[in-house]
Amino acid sequence: MCxxxxxxxxxxxxxxxDAEEIRxxxxxxxxxxxxxxxxxxxxxxxxIPTRGVPLAYRLAGRIAEFERLVVPCGSLDVTMHRxxxxxxxxxxxxxxxxPAEGVDGKTVVLVDDVLYSGRTVRAALDxxxxxxxxxxxxxxxxxxxxxRELPIRADYVGKNLPTSQREVVRVLLAExxxxxxxxxxxxxxxxx
Amino acid sequence: MKRxxxxxxxxxxxxxxxxxxxxxxxAQLADRPIKKLPTLRGRTVVNLFYEDSxxxxxxxxxxxxxxxxxxxxxxxxxxSVAKGExxxxxxxxxxxxxxxxxxxxxxxxxxxxxLAGWVRGSVLNAGDGTHEHPTQALLDAFTIRRRLRGGTGGxxxxxxxxxxxxxSPRASGALDGVRVTIVGDVLHSRVARSNVLLLSTLGAExxxxxxxxxxxxxxxxxxxxxSYDLDSELPKSDVVMMLRVQQERMNAAYFPSVREYxxxxxxxxxxxxxxxxxxxxxxxxxxxxxxxxAAEVADSSRSTIVEQVANGVTTRMAVLYLLLGGTEFPAVxx
Numbered sequence: 088m089c090x091x092x093x094x095x096x097x098x099x100x101x102x103x104x105d106a107e108e109i110r111x112x113x114x115x116x117x118x119x120x121x122x123x124x125x126x127x128x129x130x131x132x133x134x135i136p137t138r139g140v141p142l143a144y145r146l147a148g149r150i151a152e153f154e155r156l157v158v159p160c161g162s163l164d165v166t167m168h169r170x171x172x173x174x175x176x177x178x179x180x181x182x183x184x185x186p187a188e189g190v191d192g193k194t195v196v197l198v199d200d201v202l203y204s205g206r207t208v209r210a211a212l213d214x215x216x217x218x219x220x221x222x223x224x225x226x227x228x229x230x231x232x233x234x235r236e237l238p239i240r241a242d243y244v245g246k247n248l249p250t251s252q253r254e255v256v257r258v259l260l261a262e263x264x265x266x267x268x269x270x271x272x273x274x275x276x277x278x279x
Numbered sequence: 280m281k282r283x284x285x286x287x288x289x290x291x292x293x294x295x296x297x298x299x300x301x302x303x304x305x306a307q308l309a310d311r312p313i314k315k316l317p318t319l320r321g322r323t324v325v326n327l328f329y330e331d332s333x334x335x336x337x338x339x340x341x342x343x344x345x346x347x348x349x350x351x352x353x354x355x356x357x358x359s360v361a362k363g364e365x366x367x368x369x370x371x372x373x374x375x376x377x378x379x380x381x382x383x384x385x386x387x388x389x390x391x392x393x394l395a396g397w398v399r400g401s402v403l404n405a406g407d408g409t410h411e412h413p414t415q416a417l418l419d420a421f422t423i424r425r426r427l428r429g430g431t432g433g434x435x436x437x438x439x440x441x442x443x444x445x446x447s448p449r450a451s452g453a454l455d456g457v458r459v460t461i462v463g464d465v466l467h468s469r470v471a472r473s474n475v476l477l478l479s480t481l482g483a484e485x486x487x488x489x490x491x492x493x494x495x496x497x498x499x500x501x502x503x504x505x506s507y508d509l510d511s512e513l514p515k516s517d518v519v520m521m522l523r524v525q526q527e528r529m530n531a532a533y534f535p536s537v538r539e540y541x542x543x544x545x546x547x548x549x550x551x552x553x554x555x556x557x558x559x560x561x562x563x564x565x566x567x568x569x570x571x572x573a574a575e576v577a578d579s580s581r582s583t584i585v586e587q588v589a590n591g592v593t594t595r596m597a598v599l600y601l602l603l604g605g606t607e608f609p610a611v612x613x
Contacts, residue, residue, distance in 0.1 A: 167316040167318040167604075172605060173605065174606055176606055177280075177601045177603075180300075217315070219312065
């Protein structure tokens with residue numbers, strides 16, 4: 088793919104997944120979730136804000152399409168459980184929106200855009216712990232870029248992306264950014 | 280946001296909205312089995328109360344505990360203050376104990392401001408004399424926004440719930456165009472001053488309705504209108520906020536008799552009927568039932584008095600989180 092074909096190629100680096108590839112990855116993950124959970128019974132999808140949430144809703148849409156099964160969907164904000172709160176100024180909270188039936192006894196699939204250090208997922212597990220007792224927790228990510236700092240792995244991965252820690256991986260989604268793409272670029276000055 | 284919360288005037292419109300939006304998210308905690316977050320684990324919040332208080336102290340204590348902070352309660356009665364210790368010496372003692380935040384209530388206006396110069400942690404003004412009570416104004420703004428701008432939470436999730444979507448079932452945005460009438464003893468009220476400042480920052484139109492003797496001299500410089508006639512203000516009010524007649528601060532005759540005050544400025548059932556259908560009645564508490572507010576009004580469905588107490592915990596959690604939850608301020612480490 089030519090870098091110039093993407094309108095943000097200059098600013099955010101190189102596109103490694105385009106809209107079609109993201110769509111296919113999500114379709115595969117949706118099938119894998121159905122397979123691994125024996126038909127998606129008692130499954131809840133919880134997206135981690137910001138971009139995990141539209142991904143969770145997209146997966147729920149695919150599952151509804153394939154199996155005519157309505158999978159409850161929600162969002163789980165992990166800000167208050169993060170371990171790096173004191174390294175930044177206090178940040179605005181995302182939204183936590185649980186399906187009415189709660190998480191007790193369900194198989195919760197956490198959905199996020201990028202899996203990196205694993206710290207966000209650890210925070211999500213802690214946040215979930217305060218909300219109830221799921222039967223099992225699984226993790227779905229669009230991109231796994233490696234460099235884990237905690238013993239955490241994803242159950243469903245859209246794309247494994249070997250990266251250097253100096254690189255920045257950004258997932259763009261139509262619901263938030265106006266277009267679908269996964270970008271990889273060099274760290275810029277002033278960025279964390 | 281600044282490091283301290285001394286005055287409602289310290290808050291920009293963006294700061295105030297951030298606090299209200301944060302409180303809106305934290306409000307959900309009340310419906311959860313575990314009403315606690317680990318965010319302020321290891322931080323110490325000192326409640327320094329030189330004046331009697333029920334709801335503010337308990338509210339701050341509950342807010343800090345729900346965020347897992349350690350809370351030390353200090354009341355002037357039964358402490359070394361009774362032996363003549365000055366505010367500054369008490370402040371230095373707290374400083375030595377490593378308080379990350381000090382919540383202060385003091386009978387002298389300006390006490391919180393002075394304290395902020397002596398301690399390294401954040402200072403939260405919980406009422407200083409007749410000056411300000413900014414967290415009360417925040418919880419009042421939060422209550423107004425929830426009641427008048429919809430969003431009680433718990434409704435169906437939007438198809439896509441990320442970001443700050445307009446389809447949000449939660450209350451959001453400012454209070455532009457909301458007409459608020461604050462009634463009664465403005466002269467002695469820190470709640471009135473903080474509310475006038477904060478509500479006008481948020482775009483509300485505030486009118487003070489009070490006898491001339493109970494209005495401060497400088498009221499002309501406040502960002503609000505003034506009226507001596509409550510009855511003419513009621514039909515155009517979205518919110519009526521009744522203030523307590525603070526007899527303990529009154530050292531002169533501000534009105535001929537309690538009965539006359541009550542007849543002209545008290546909110547009874549007949550006056551409540553003059554309000555528009557959607558209007559709400561607020562009171563910061565504690566109430567003098569039968570003086571500024573009739574018991575039937577206080578217990579009516581329009582009254583938000585109990586809601587204000589619940590919202591107080593949520594709003595104070597938001598303030599504590601935003602002041603203490605992040606990195607320490609550069610000014611502290613220098």
